[in-house]
Amino acid sequence: MIRVEHLVKAYPGQAAGDAARVLPPALSDVSLSVARGEFLAVVGRSGSGKTTLLNILGGLDREWTGRVEVNGQDLARLHDRDLSMLRNKTIGFVFQAFHLLPHLTVIENVTLPAWFGNQDRDRAEAEGRAMQALDRVGLANRATDRPTRLSAGERQRVAVARALLNRPMLLLCDEPTGNLDAATGAAVLDIFLELNRRDNTTLVIATHESRVSEAASRQIVLETGRIVEA
Amino acid sequence: MTARAQVGLIARFLVRSRGHFAFALVGLVVGSATLAFFLALSLGIRERVLNRLYPVNQAELQIETVRLFGLGIEVPSRLDQASLAALRSLPGVTGVYPKQRSRFQARLWGGREVIGHEARVESFFDGLEPELLGNELRLSEAEVLGPEMGAVICSADADCGIGGRCNEGACHRRVWWDSFRDPGGRLPCRADSGCLPGQACFDGQCMISCAEPCTAGAACIQGACLRTCTGNASCDPGETCVQAAALGVCRRLACRLDDPRDGAGDDPEKIRGRLTSRAGMPTPGGGERCPDGTYCATDNILTASGACEAPIPVLVSPFLLEVYNRVAATALDLRRLSGLEVLLGVSFAMLYGESYFVADAAFDQRTIRRCRIVGFSQKAMDFGVTMPLAAVQRANAMLRGRDAASEFTSVVLTTARNEQLPQVIEDAKILGLVPAPRSEDARKASSMLLVLTLVFALVSLVILGISAINITHTFLMLVTERRIEIAVYRAVGARLLDVRMLVLGEAAVMGAIGGIAGCAGAWVLGRLVNVGASRVLGGVPGMPADLFLFSPVVLLVGFSCAVLFAVIGAWVPSGRAARTDPATVLTQG
Numbered sequence: 179m180i181r182v183e184h185l186v187k188a189y190p191g192q193a194a195g196d197a198a199r200v201l202p203p204a205l206s207d208v209s210l211s212v213a214r215g216e217f218l219a220v221v222g223r224s225g226s227g228k229t230t231l232l233n234i235l236g237g238l239d240r241e242w243t244g245r246v247e248v249n250g251q252d253l254a255r256l257h258d259r260d261l262s263m264l265r266n267k268t269i270g271f272v273f274q275a276f277h278l279l280p281h282l283t284v285i286e287n288v289t290l291p292a293w294f295g296n297q298d299r300d301r302a303e304a305e306g307r308a309m310q311a312l313d314r315v316g317l318a319n320r321a322t323d324r325p326t327r328l329s330a331g332e333r334q335r336v337a338v339a340r341a342l343l344n345r346p347m348l349l350l351c352d353e354p355t356g357n358l359d360a361a362t363g364a365a366v367l368d369i370f371l372e373l374n375r376r377d378n379t380t381l382v383i384a385t386h387e388s389r390v391s392e393a394a395s396r397q398i399v400l401e402t403g404r405i406v407e408a
Numbered sequence: 409m410t411a412r413a414q415v416g417l418i419a420r421f422l423v424r425s426r427g428h429f430a431f432a433l434v435g436l437v438v439g440s441a442t443l444a445f446f447l448a449l450s451l452g453i454r455e456r457v458l459n460r461l462y463p464v465n466q467a468e469l470q471i472e473t474v475r476l477f478g479l480g481i482e483v484p485s486r487l488d489q490a491s492l493a494a495l496r497s498l499p500g501v502t503g504v505y506p507k508q509r510s511r512f513q514a515r516l517w518g519g520r521e522v523i524g525h526e527a528r529v530e531s532f533f534d535g536l537e538p539e540l541l542g543n544e545l546r547l548s549e550a551e552v553l554g555p556e557m558g559a560v561i562c563s564a565d566a567d568c569g570i571g572g573r574c575n576e577g578a579c580h581r582r583v584w585w586d587s588f589r590d591p592g593g594r595l596p597c598r599a600d601s602g603c604l605p606g607q608a609c610f611d612g613q614c615m616i617s618c619a620e621p622c623t624a625g626a627a628c629i630q631g632a633c634l635r636t637c638t639g640n641a642s643c644d645p646g647e648t649c650v651q652a653a654a655l656g657v658c659r660r661l662a663c664r665l666d667d668p669r670d671g672a673g674d675d676p677e678k679i680r681g682r683l684t685s686r687a688g689m690p691t692p693g694g695g696e697r698c699p700d701g702t703y704c705a706t707d708n709i710l711t712a713s714g715a716c717e718a719p720i721p722v723l724v725s726p727f728l729l730e731v732y733n734r735v736a737a738t739a740l741d742l743r744r745l746s747g748l749e750v751l752l753g754v755s756f757a758m759l760y761g762e763s764y765f766v767a768d769a770a771f772d773q774r775t776i777r778r779c780r781i782v783g784f785s786q787k788a789m790d791f792g793v794t795m796p797l798a799a800v801q802r803a804n805a806m807l808r809g810r811d812a813a814s815e816f817t818s819v820v821l822t823t824a825r826n827e828q829l830p831q832v833i834e835d836a837k838i839l840g841l842v843p844a845p846r847s848e849d850a851r852k853a854s855s856m857l858l859v860l861t862l863v864f865a866l867v868s869l870v871i872l873g874i875s876a877i878n879i880t881h882t883f884l885m886l887v888t889e890r891r892i893e894i895a896v897y898r899a900v901g902a903r904l905l906d907v908r909m910l911v912l913g914e915a916a917v918m919g920a921i922g923g924i925a926g927c928a929g930a931w932v933l934g935r936l937v938n939v940g941a942s943r944v945l946g947g948v949p950g951m952p953a954d955l956f957l958f959s960p961v962v963l964l965v966g967f968s969c970a971v972l973f974a975v976i977g978a979w980v981p982s983g984r985a986a987r988t989d990p991a992t993v994l995t996q997g
C-alpha cells in the first residue's frame with residue numbers, strides 16, 4: 179500500500195546555512211512500507227515529524243526528496259490532476275482540528291468529496307453514501323445540523339465520515355483523538371478499529387497516546403525526523 | 409470537478425460573501441452601464457442622424473466653385489459621364505452615384521388633402537439614384553408607420569383598415585419605400601438633341617437607337633431598342649406588352665385628354681384621358697382610360713395628346729416639414745402637420761417651365777407632371793423634392809436639352825472601407841471635384857463623434873478598471889479568509905485548476921450580474937434621456953425619437969467588458985487561492 183524510501187524533507191531554514199547552527203530536517207532518510215490492511219501507529223514527541231510524514235503520504239505536501247509510492251503510484255511523478263484524484267478516491271484524511279466547514283450542514287460536509295469527483299454522479303447517490311458513512315459513525319440523526327452545534331467528539335466522527343465517503347483504501351489520521359477526552363477518543367478509536375477489521379482499510383495514525391499505539395498492529399517511533407524504532 | 413458541482417459551489421460562495429461584493433459590484437454596474445450608454449448613444453446618433461446624411465464611407469463631391477477673387481487656377485470642368493467613369497476607376501471606390509438638379513423653372517401645387525388648402529410654390533427638385541438610399545427608406549418608414557406586417561389577423565383586405573392588405577391571414581400595412589424608383593415615362597422630342605445621351609428621337613419620342621446592339625432584355629424593333637416582355641407586368645406602368653416580330657415588347661400607351669386644360673385640373677378621371685391608337689400598336693377599345701395608377705401626361709400644356717405615365721415618386725426632407733410647421737403654417741394660418749406619415753401618398757402636380765421668380769418658358773415648353781410623396785430622407789433636398797435620377801434627367805432633357813441632362817450637380821462616392829475615403833477625396837481633386845459642404849460637415853461631425861465615443865469608452869474602461877482593482881482587493885481578502893475551506897477542498901480532491909476556476913467563476917458570475925444590471929441601467933437611462941431630449945430638442949429637424957441604438961453588439965460589449973474586468977480583477981487572487989498550501993493550513997494552529 180505504502181512504500182517510502184530515503185525520504186528527506188526539510189522546511190525552509192532547515193538543513194541549510196551555517197554548518198554550526200544547522201537545524202535538522204523535519205524528516206531525514208525515512209524508509210518504511212505499510213501493507214494493505216495494516217494499522218500503523220506513528221508515534222513520537224511533538225515536533226518529531228509525524229505530521230510532516232502524513233502530509234507527504236497524503237500528497238498534501240510535494241516538496242521533498244526520496245521515493246514515496248502510494249497504492250503503486252509514485253507520488254513524485256504524479257500530475258496535480260492525478261494526485262488530486264488519488265486524494266479524492268484512495269485516501270481519506272482525518273485532522274486533529276477536524277476542519278469541518280461551518281457554513282455547511284453535517285451531511286453537506288460529508289458529501290464534500292463527491293463534489294470534486296471527476297464524474298457527475300447522482301447527487302442523491304452521493305447523499306446516500308454520506309448517510310451510510312454517518313450511520314457508521316453513529317451520527318445519522320444529526321445530518322442536517324450545523325457542525326457548530328456538535329460536540330468535539332461528534333465533530334471528529336463527522337470528519338471521519340467525510341474521509342470515508344469515497345470508501346478509501348488508506349486512512350491518514352493526524353492525532354485524531356488529540357482534541358478529545360478519553361471516553362470520546364475511545365469511541366473514535368473503536369470506529370477506526372472496526373474499519374480496519376471489517377473493510378480492510380489501511381490505517382496510518384499519528385499519535386502520542388499509548389492507548390492508540392497499543393491498538394495498532396505495528397508502530398514506528400520518530401525522533402527528530404528519524405525512525406528510531408520499528 | 410464537474411461543471412454542475414462548480415456552479416453549486418460558486419453560488420454558495422457568492423451568497424455567503426454577498427456583503428463583500430456589493431461595493432465591487434457597484435463599480436461593475438456603473439462601468440458597464442456607462443459603456444453601454446455611450447456606445448448606444450454614439451451608435452444611435454451615427455445611425456439615425458449622421459448616416460442618414462452621409463454614411464461614414466460616403467462623400468458627396470461637387471465641381472469646385474470658382475472663387476471670384478481667389479488666386480486659384482480656374483478649372484473649367486464638367487461633372488459628366490466621363491468624370492463618373494474616371495471616379496469609378498479610382499482605387500477603393502465601390503459606388504458612384506451622380507445627382508442632378510432641375511435646371512429650369514417649375515411650380516407645383518397640391519396638398520389640399522393634408523393642409524386643407526392648395527399650396528402653390530416655386531419648385532426645385534433634384535434626382536438621385538435610388539440604390540444610394542439602400543435600406544434607409546424602409547427603416548425610416550418603419551419608424552413612423554411601424555412594422556410592415558402587423559399582428560392583426562384578417563380574412564380580407566377590408567379587415568385591415570385603409571391601405572392595409574390581407575396577406576396569408578395577417579394584415580400588412582401599405583408599403584411605400586419600394587416605389588421610390590424610376591417609373592419610366594415618355595420623353596417627347598423634336599430632335600435627337602432633346603433626348604438623353606444614347607437616345608434618339610423617333611416619331612417625337614426619345615428611344616434608344618439600335619445603332620449599337622441593344623442590351624440584354626431589349627429587342628430592336630424598327631430601329632429602336634424596346635424592352636421585351638411576357639406580359640404587362642414586366643413593363644413600366646403606362647406601358648403595355650404588345651407582339652412585334654414574334655416577340656413581346658413594351659410600348660407606352662398613347663392617350664388624349666378631352667381638353668388640354670384638364671391636365672391642370674384635379675379630377676382623377678379626366679386626368680387619365682382616353683387611350684388613342686398609335687402606329688404599330690393595336691387600337692384599344694373605345695373610350696378606355698390610362699391604366700390604374702397612371703395619368704395622361706401630355707407633351708405640353710397646349711396639346712391634349714400624350715402618353716400614360718405613373719406619377720413620379722418623390723422624397724421630402726424631414727427638415728421641410730419642420731420649416732412648414734414652424735414658419736408657413738403659422739404665418740399663413742394653415743393646418744400644422746402632426747408628423748411625416750401624413751405626407752406619405754400625397755400627390756401634387758408640377759408645372760415645368762413656369763415660375764414665380766423668373767420669366768415663364770414658351771407655352772409649348774410648359775409641361776405638367778404628377779408626383780407622389782413616397783418617403784422621407786435626410787438625403788432629400790431641404791427646399792424641394794427629390795426624385796429618382798432618371799426622372800430629373802428626362803425633365804432636364806425636355807426643357808433644356810441633352811447637354812443639361814448629361815451634366816451632374818454632384819456625385820456621391822462610396823468606398824469599401826472608411827479609411828479609404830480621404831484618399832479618394834484627395835484623388836478626386838484632380839478632376840476638379842471637392843467635397844460638398846454638407847458632406848464635409850457630416851464627416852467632421854462623424855470624426856468628432858468618434859473622438860467623443862472613444863473618450864467616453866475610455867472613461868467607462870477606467871471605471872471598470874477601478875472596479876477590477878477593487879475586485880482584486882476583495883478577492884485577496886476573501887481568499888485569505890477562506891484558506892481553510894480551500895485547503896479542505898484540496899485535501900478531499902480539488903485540483904489546482906478547480907480552485908482557480910472557483911474563484912474566477914465567482915468573479916465571472918459577479919461580472920455577469922454587474923453587466924446585466926449595467927446594460928439594463930443604461931437602457932433605462934437611455935429612455936429617460938430620450939424623454940428629456942424630446943422636450944428640449946423635440947423641434948430640431950431630423951432629431952430621431954430614439955437617440956440610442958442598443959444593438960446586440962452594444963449590449964454584448966457592455967456585458968462582456970463587465971465579465972472580462974471582473975475576471976481580470978480576480979486573476980491574481982485566483983492564483984493565490986490555488987497556491988494555498990493545504991499541508992500548512994490544515995495541520996497548524
Ligand SMILES: Nc1ncnc2c1ncn2[C@@H]1O[C@H](COP(=O)(O)OP(=O)(O)O)[C@@H](O)[C@H]1O
Pocket residue numbers: 189190204222223224225226227228229230231992
Ligand atoms: N510549515 C513549517 N515550516 C517550517 N517548519 C515546520 C513547518 N511544519 C513543521 N515544521 C517543523 O518540522 C518539524 C516536524 O514537525 P511536525 O511534522 O509538525 O511534527 P509533529 O507532527 O510530530 O509534532 C518541527 O521541527 C517543526 O518545527
Ligand SMILES: [Mg+2]
Pocket residue numbers: 225228229230
Ligand atoms: Mg503534528
